[in-house]
Amino acid sequence: MWRRIFVVFLKEVVDNSRDRRSLLVALIYPLLGPAILGILISAVIDVVSAGQARDMTLAVKDGERAPGLVRFLEERGVKVTPAPLDPESAVRDGKVEIVMVIPDDYPTRFRAGQTASIVVVANSSRLPGLVALNHAAALLGDYNREVWGARIASRGVDIQELRPLDIKSIDVAAGTHIAEILLFMVPPLFIFNLFMGGVYLAIDTTSGERERGSLEPLLINPVERWALMLGKYLAALFFTGAAVAVQLMAFSVTFHSAAGGTLAFAEVLSIAAIAGIVLMTLPLMMVAVGVQFIIATVTRSFKEAQTYLGLLPLVPAIPGMVLVFAPVQAKAWMMMIPAFSQTLLLGAFVRGETLPMADVALSMSSSLVAALALIAISAHLYDREKLIFGG
Amino acid sequence: MIRVHGLKKSFPPVMALDGVAFEALDGEVTGLIGPNGAGKTTALRILYTVLRPDSGAARIDGFDTVNDRRDVQRRIGVLPDSRGLYPRLTAREHVRYYGRLHGLGGADLERRIDALIETLGITDFADRRARGFSKGQTRKVAMARALVHEPHNLLLDEPTNGLDVGSSRAVHKLIDGWRRQGRCVLFCSHIMQEVAAVADRIVVMAAGRIVAQGTVAELLRRTGTDDLERMFLSLTGRTESW
Numbered sequence: 281m282w283r284r285i286f287v288v289f290l291k292e293v294v295d296n297s298r299d300r301r302s303l304l305v306a307l308i309y310p311l312l313g314p315a316i317l318g319i320l321i322s323a324v325i326d327v328v329s330a331g332q333a334r335d336m337t338l339a340v341k342d343g344e345r346a347p348g349l350v351r352f353l354e355e356r357g358v359k360v361t362p363a364p365l366d367p368e369s370a371v372r373d374g375k376v377e378i379v380m381v382i383p384d385d386y387p388t389r390f391r392a393g394q395t396a397s398i399v400v401v402a403n404s405s406r407l408p409g410l411v412a413l414n415h416a417a418a419l420l421g422d423y424n425r426e427v428w429g430a431r432i433a434s435r436g437v438d439i440q441e442l443r444p445l446d447i448k449s450i451d452v453a454a455g456t457h458i459a460e461i462l463l464f465m466v467p468p469l470f471i472f473n474l475f476m477g478g479v480y481l482a483i484d485t486t487s488g489e490r491e492r493g494s495l496e497p498l499l500i501n502p503v504e505r506w507a508l509m510l511g512k513y514l515a516a517l518f519f520t521g522a523a524v525a526v527q528l529m530a531f532s533v534t535f536h537s538a539a540g541g542t543l544a545f546a547e548v549l550s551i552a553a554i555a556g557i558v559l560m561t562l563p564l565m566m567v568a569v570g571v572q573f574i575i576a577t578v579t580r581s582f583k584e585a586q587t588y589l590g591l592l593p594l595v596p597a598i599p600g601m602v603l604v605f606a607p608v609q610a611k612a613w614m615m616m617i618p619a620f621s622q623t624l625l626l627g628a629f630v631r632g633e634t635l636p637m638a639d640v641a642l643s644m645s646s647s648l649v650a651a652l653a654l655i656a657i658s659a660h661l662y663d664r665e666k667l668i669f670g671g
Numbered sequence: 672m673i674r675v676h677g678l679k680k681s682f683p684p685v686m687a688l689d690g691v692a693f694e695a696l697d698g699e700v701t702g703l704i705g706p707n708g709a710g711k712t713t714a715l716r717i718l719y720t721v722l723r724p725d726s727g728a729a730r731i732d733g734f735d736t737v738n739d740r741r742d743v744q745r746r747i748g749v750l751p752d753s754r755g756l757y758p759r760l761t762a763r764e765h766v767r768y769y770g771r772l773h774g775l776g777g778a779d780l781e782r783r784i785d786a787l788i789e790t791l792g793i794t795d796f797a798d799r800r801a802r803g804f805s806k807g808q809t810r811k812v813a814m815a816r817a818l819v820h821e822p823h824n825l826l827l828d829e830p831t832n833g834l835d836v837g838s839s840r841a842v843h844k845l846i847d848g849w850r851r852q853g854r855c856v857l858f859c860s861h862i863m864q865e866v867a868a869v870a871d872r873i874v875v876m877a878a879g880r881i882v883a884q885g886t887v888a889e890l891l892r893r894t895g896t897d898d899l900e901r902m903f904l905s906l907t908g909r910t911e912s913w
Binding site for chain 1: 719720721722723741744745747749751752753754755756757758759760764768769771772773774800813816817
């Protein structure tokens with residue numbers, strides 16, 4: 281019987297590899313997620329690293345009112361430029377990222393030893409604006425401390441006594457920090473793709489076969505119906521596996537090029553790791569194809585199947601999208617839920633954590649049990665008389 | 672050799688078959704005829720194992736179509752009601768696929784495929800993909816894949832439906848050849864002239880029952896007419912209406 285199953289498998293793989301739509305879904309769609317993420321990450325890294333560069337430009341309005349501050353800024357490598365006439369609209373329109381405005385009472389208050397205000401105009405909804413604002417705030421804080429220290433010293437107090445702590449933070453993530461957050465998009469994109477890869481085959485080999493009128497003659501051959509179903513199922517699984525592998529390789533390539541090799545994840549996503557992820561998620565692929573087969577078998581037409589199966593990949597991807605913003609601590613029971621467990625495991629992998637073998641085993645075995653149940657249901661559906669009529 | 676007795680099948684609320692019994696012998700062509708909705712296709716579908724009867728039984732060469740499904744399937748060649756092809760496979764690949772599903776392979780299978788392509792006149796389009804095949808070409812490929820395992824019994828559902836005169840004649844010639852080889856041929860049609868021209872024996876169905884069986888001459892005598900169409904209407908209790 282395995283020979284006949286292989287005959288069906290081979291025919292469906294050859295048949296569908298001649299189909300532009302099947303190939304598109306299995307080989308081209310998987311590239312979209314990595315491409316979008318790659319563009320996002322390289323854009324973010326460009327902005328952040330540009331903002332951190334030494335030669336920051338700062339527009340200062342009425343800088344002559346605060347010569348000490350301007351000198352301080354220039355000593356710190358800031359290029360001070362004249363400000364536009366209307367700072368607020370210039371910043372809002374994105375002509376400049378940030379403008380520092382010195383009010384007219386600044387010189388008198390500063391000289392009198394009172395608190396003098398400075399207005400900083402920035403647009404924090406723009407990433408470059410946010411970066412510039414942080415940088416400017418840090419510089420002003422330094423200046424504040426310098427002036428403050430000088431004034432206290434002039435009154436004969438030791439500044440050390442008033443500053444028990446001097447906080448110097450070293451952020452190792454620095455430029456890649458925001459990019460790392462974008463990496464958490466990998467699990468939902470992965471799950472979506474996994475549920476998408478074999479969809480076209482599942483429809484084509486089931487509702488499609490019925491609609492073409494080729495199902496009835498096929499069923500007359502001396503092969504068990506479950507064996508016909510299994511051959512088709514394995515072909516859809518094969519295309520799903522191809523889609524998953526293509527996407528992982530695309531992730532690896534884009535992360536290497538987008539971040540110039542600075543992303544930790546790019547290093548981790550080796551060929552061996554890709555093979556490991558494919559193996560780890562194989563039971564989930566079996567679940568995905570099982571669900572696709574059940575839906576494609578009970579729907580009456582190609583179009584009906586397409587309607588349901590087009591939406592299907594979104595459902596298991598939603599938890600992963602939520603986790604991008606609100607990560608949870610993985611618990612054992614979560615490892616029992618197909619799609620969710622793989623989302624968590626892949627999330628942990630993306631963060632560079634070591635995956636607990638017990639969790640991997642639990643995730644794989646629970647998904648495998650679910651997959652076998654779905655296959656049994658599909659086989660049962662294939663055995664019904666109604667199969668040739670649909671519904 | 673096909674034997675059917677007491678066959679009942681319902682698709683509620685329709686009683687598709689209501690106690691059908693007939694025989695089709697080796698070396699003979701048996702024509703199953705009846706108006707649309709008489710139950711011809713349902714009867715054939717039970718014979719070629721895709722439907723199960725509610726009661727009664729059908730046997731092919733002594734094998735039960737429900738209990739010995741695999742044995743039956745090895746002994747029948749079928750042109751079923753739906754006979755679609757795979758648009759992205761060539762004519763030759765269709766025949767090869769079915770041959771392999773019958774457990775054939777290697778040089779033996781390729782020899783059979785070549786012979787069928789020759790006999791059925793497929794040579795010109797044997798290695799073209801099926802998308803865009805004409806009705807006649809599609810029918811030839813559907814025939815070829817049904818014959819690759821050289822079945823002893825042939826079940827054909829409206830084999831010439833939609834074909835032009837030339838192609839229809841070719842099908843009739845094919846059927847005649849199988850008769851000479853001693854095979855058992857059962858085909859259904861709603862065209863009285865075709866059945867009369869090709870079949871040795873006629874089984875007339877109406878509303879899920881067998882209303883008459885016999886040779887053309889016997890049935891004409893029984894209805895007291897010399898007009899085939901009038902005989903058909905008389906036997907099936909139909910009038911010239913929709």
